[in-house]
Amino acid sequence: MSSTELTDLDAAELGRRLAGGEVSSVEATRAYLDRIEAEDGAVGAYLHVDGETALQRAAAVDAARAAGEELGPLAGLPVALKDVFVTEGVPTTSGSKILEGWRPPYDATVARRLKDAGTVLLGKTNMDEFAMGSSTENSAYRVTRNPWDLARIPGGSSGGSSAAVAGGLAPWALGTDTGGSIRQPAAVTGLVGHKPTYGSVSRYGLIAFSSSLDQAGPMARTVLDAAVLHEAIGGHDPRDSTSIDAPSPPLAECARRGATGDLKGLRVGVVRELGGEGHTDGYEEGVLARMAEAVQLIEGMGAEVREVSCPSFDLALPAYYLIAPSEASSNLARFEGMRFGIRVADDGRHDLDEVMALTREQGFGPEVKRRIILGTYALSAGYYDAYYGQAQKVRTLITRDFTAAFADVDVLISPTTPSVAFPIGSRVDDPLAMYAADLCTLPASLAGLPATSVPCGLSEGLPVGLQIMAPALADDRCYSLAAAVEAALDSARGHRLLDELPTRAGATGGAA
């Protein structure tokens, strides 16, 4: 079997073949490493790849399997991690120059769980610096390109992960989502991405952007893969005080059941404020058209669909851009060159304050500085109540809108992002246009609710995502509806959406 054929398999299928002995972990890992070698120069998904270590781990799993050891379902499966996750001994930068050269002495809880499950780490993926951005153009290191069109962005901030998984450079990956950073890149690359309920996946070892919003989650080629990866990383962690100590519903099982397509009795709300009547400004027609078709599809499978109004969602964007920068201004204070990362101007001629200031001046990129300044201002004496305080009140209003909506419906749906992948460079000089990419994903972030993006077709040859939002801890509802939509569209189409990826044909010769 060729490398490309192996890397075309979804993780569940690859896992089956690994378990059955048809493929070894070394073969699978080498197939991915070969493709990374051949294609990542063009895609730019990874910041760090250590093939030797990956092959060693893969060989260890193969040896354990050969020795008849009891292995978990993920054993031997390659995985990629967004560079925001701290990994022991493996360079971790969060996309920033300021952490260049840092090799952490510990593993993030989710990285540890994946390691313990026997997965093989392919590498660390590119991202907007400190997860601040929607295009991965804010990375301090490299540009990442969308495998559907290399002139376009892969979304962000988890754009390295989305490009890797869509481009066949990883079977699945972890991302993080603060205001949409899993869902939006998944949407624009034709992947499934899920932001779990806040507190249901550990944040320990996730380099913080905005502590009250950050969540790690899966990015995968299928709903089932996403659910399986989510189950592997989820659950209570005593090292994270905000971690919820409650059993999580079985997600993979819901994804499997959901794929049968029976939605009778499911009540679905379409959020008017997210692309509905009177709220279509900034939404591309193609996106709205795919959204309308998805609504029909869901109705056709027996669900009861109605429009729901959540008026305070209009305030989500300004509230988010006060809360997230405020927390970030404090979270990023530890990067001052004293204990890790780069240190600038420590030449005996600059005093302590100057060394710290110059380190930050040269270590942080413009978007990070913009948000630190914004957040510092919002928390300042005399402005706190007007900005941070007000934003927290808006957050409460948004939560109330969700609570009211979920009294009548089981899930809410919307487009994941108002547009398809935009061209690289087209929004870099316009932060507000860039921020608009998060318009639909912010409400669930601010309310701490689970939300999935699942592909719902193409517009202008580029993927469009459908967002499914559910009440806290009801992540299973997101997965079952997403699985139903995925199954119906795949079967109507006769193949997976990713099979239409135009660069595929050209890529097959890469490393066969």
Added chain:
Amino acid sequence: MTTTPDRLVDFDEVLTRYEPVIGLETHVELGTASKMFCGCSTTFGADPNTQTCPVCLGLPGSLPVANAAAVEHTIRIGLALGCRIATWSRFARKNYFYPDIPKGFQTSQYDEPLCTAGHLDVEVDGETYRVEIERVHLEEDTGKNLHVGGATGRIHGADHSLVDFNRAGIPLVEIVTRPIPGTGAKAPEVARAYVTELREIVQALGASDVRMEQGSLRCDVNTSLAPIGSLEWGTRTETKNVNSLRSVERSVRYEMRRQAAVLDAEGRVLQETRHFHEDTGSTSPGRSKEEATDYRYFPEPDLVPLAPDAAWVEKLGADLPELPAARRARLMEEWGLSATEMAWLVNADALGLVTDTVAAGASPADARKWWLGELARRANDAGVELTQLAVTPAQVAELTALLADGTINDQLARQTLDGVLAGEGGPKQVVEARGLAVMGESDELVAAVEAAIAGAPDVVEKVRGGKVQALGALVGAVMKTTRGKADAATVKRMLEERVVGS
């Protein structure tokens, strides 16, 4: 430091024109086994940076988990100070840059502290002063900076600086008083009495070892002066680096005298942080608060709010140990002491020692006599604290028992103590090893008595002639030949029998 010496006004004169207001912020390092937000050990004196982990080093990605034992200690301190315990309390981030703050913020409490509105009554010269407690809150300690090179030990002029993060993250309770007016000339002593009493309470609760010299209890002392009769309080200064009870008192006294001089010269007292200097008893200016840092406090999103259960708090209150004030009242009653006598014991830091000595079997009177007398003298001579003497309360009790049963006399007891302090063992062991027991009416003593009579016929003559007090010279002679081991009363009786005849 080579700053110009401050002009000072005579203390008594200060009080003819000004009224002081004091306030204290006291930090107590809790004696929990692990740090406030991680599992690292808190043992004092370990090699630098050996008690650290990703959390207390503030490494990217690390997260705090609050230490439940520290929360419990804080609530118990609050209860002992009569505070209201919050039903809902949050940690907050205090943002500022300094290398000993690993996260770029200190996790503290801001507008939602665990305990508020308490009080502590302290006594100075028989008068009671009520100190209102504004708040008791929980936070984490900083690391320790060591500035190498340069003359001052400060960062300016140093060749390089080192940071030890062993202390970073140790739980710290901050106890803040409301401004304390109306203490007049007693302000310095009230300040000292407050810290003394607070220390006793924390110690009684077992919440900390409260050792000022190791920094596990630290004080910031606020002082201001206003003209007598003024409706407004003056500008306050905050004196830091006050590392002993005596320094608390001295720093208030010094600031009152300094500020009076500034005000007399129609100057303005600057709102600033000042450093206390133990050697000179003076303060010098530090950071000016008038260019104050904006700490940009906001609720710590990495920690969940604390919501102490009412029933649990009630149980903590019911289970508090006997507090120092109640204990003193009980002991005064039991031991029959006056308030002044009790004050002496407390001021000498001997109450605990005496209590333990009584518990080991000594009479309260004997125990007090030894600790406040001979032992206090010895400590003073050796330049150590009473508690640091190499003798235990149980050994002191044993000593008083040997005295009471006549095994030794006062002089022998002092010699016995010499042996105990020299590490020769307990009193009984020393008496035996050194042969210090009182002589009975042994042949040796009879011989000594008769030798004394034979050796001083002139004295014998005088006694027989009616000058009975001359007998003292013969007693002295016998005591000398027996090297103090004889019992003086026995010797006197034996001499009387032989010289005067009875």
